[in-house]
Amino acid sequence: EIVLTQSxxxxxxxxxxxxxxxxxxxxxxxxxxxxxxxxxPGQAPRLLIDGAFSRATGIPDRFSGSGSGTDFTLTISxxxxxxxxxxxxxxxxxSSSWTFxxxxxxxxx
Amino acid sequence: xxxxQESGPGLVKPSQTLSLTCTVSGGSxxxxxxxxxxxxxxxxxxxxxxxYIYYSGSTYYNLSLKSRVTISVDTSKNQxxxxxxxxxxxxxxxxxxxxxDGERSAFDIWGQGTMVTVSS
Numbered sequence: 001e002i003v004l005t006q007s008x009x010x011x012x013x014x015x016x017x018x019x020x021x022x023x024x025x026x027x028x029x030x031x032x033x034x035x036x037x038x039x040x041p042g043q044a045p046r047l048l049i050d051g052a053f054s055r056a057t058g059i060p061d062r063f064s065g066s067g068s069g070t071d072f073t074l075t076i077s078x079x080x081x082x083x084x085x086x087x088x089x090x091x092x093x094x095s096s097s098w099t100f101x102x103x104x105x106x107x108x109x
Numbered sequence: 110x111x112x113x114q115e116s117g118p119g120l121v122k123p124s125q126t127l128s129l130t131c132t133v134s135g136g137s138x139x140x141x142x143x144x145x146x147x148x149x150x151x152x153x154x155x156x157x158x159x160x161y162i163y164y165s166g167s168t169y170y171n172l173s174l175k176s177r178v179t180i181s182v183d184t185s186k187n188q189x190x191x192x193x194x195x196x197x198x199x200x201x202x203x204x205x206x207x208x209x210d211g212e213r214s215a216f217d218i219w220g221q222g223t224m225v226t227v228s229s
Contacts, residue, residue, distance in 0.1 A: 001172070035215035037156075044205055044219035045156065056217060088156055092213050097171045100156040 002026055002094045006087075006101035012109040019076040021104045023089035028069045033093030036065055036074045039103075040085045048087075049074060076106075084108050111136040113206050113220035120226050127193040127227075131206030131220060138187045139164040144209040146216060147180060147191045149202040157202075161209065162189050196227045 003026040013019055023034075031052035037045035047056040049065035052072060062077040076083055089101040117129035131145070138145065147159040160170035162180045170178050179192040193200060203224050207216035 033213055037216075044207075044222050045216070046219075047215050047217050050215040050217075056215075090156075090215065092209075092215065097173065098158040100158070102155045 001097050002029060002091055002099055004089050004091060004099055004101035006089060006104045008104060009102075010105045010107060012107050013079055014109045015079050015081055017079050019074075019079055019083070019106055021074040021076075021087055021089075021106075023067075023072040023074070023101050025070040025072070025091060029072075029091045030093045031068045031072070033091055034065075034067070034072050035090045035092070036063075037088045037090065038083075038085045039088065045088060079106070081108075111208065111218055113208065113218060115204060115206050115220045115223040117204075117223060117225070119224060120228065121196055122229050123196055123198065123227055125196055127191070127196055127200065127225060129191045129204055129206075129223065129225070130188050131190070133187045133189075133208075137184075138182065138189065139184050142211055144212055144214065145180075145182070145189045146207045146209055148205045148207055148216070149200075150205070150222075151199075151202045159191065159193075163212075198227050201225065201227045 005024045007022045034052040036049040039045040053065050064075045066073050086103045086105045088103050092098040112134045114132045121127050144161045146161040162168045162182050177194045182189040203222040205222045206220045208218040
């Protein structure tokens with residue numbers, strides 16, 4: 001099973017600041033099969049980024065994804081008040097099981 | 110647009126079998142190249158993919174749960190279902206159904222989730 005480790009666990013930032021979230025895989029993952037989700041309390045996750053780089057429908061361009069191999073990054077260029085939430089990375093390239101990272105909470109400083 | 114809705118019991122006893130159903134509305138479960146998944150989230154914890162089904166009935170399960178999981182589809186009702194056996198307290202979670210656009214794809218549409226507690 002591919003283990004995804006997200007860092008940091010919590011990111012304390014102010015609106016307008018840049019957020020950089022990391023996701024490291026225990027073995028190489030095709031970038032075609034990495035996604036990022038946003039989850040707010042009491043809600044289902046929402047797809048932000050698919051295929052490591054591609055924004056999902058309706059996602060603002062302040063969200064961007066990058067990376068390859070074992071290291072992937074989600075960047076929020078300028079935090080808006082509605083961006084404070086928990087973010088999960090997800091790999092669906094493994095032939096065994098698909099896995100999620102443990103999450104990074106972006107909180108208001 | 111396509112919407113998903115989970116249904117099932119909120120409380121199940123240890124050792125019993127959990128049965129949940131996901132109803133797809135706004136589109137056919139048989140149309141397109143969509144794969145239908147179950148995902149769960151224990152309280153305060155992260156997400157765990159359980160498995161998926163294609164409308165033809167082909168399935169793919171998380172290896173760690175495979176011995177206890179069965180996912181089935183009823184195209185006439187536009188529904189797919191999850192059965193999870195031999196329940197323990199560790200199976201207490203919010204259970205989500207979700208859609209993937211392709212056999213290997215991210216989950217672009219999610220249900221709202223249903224909380225299941227395993228307790229005597």
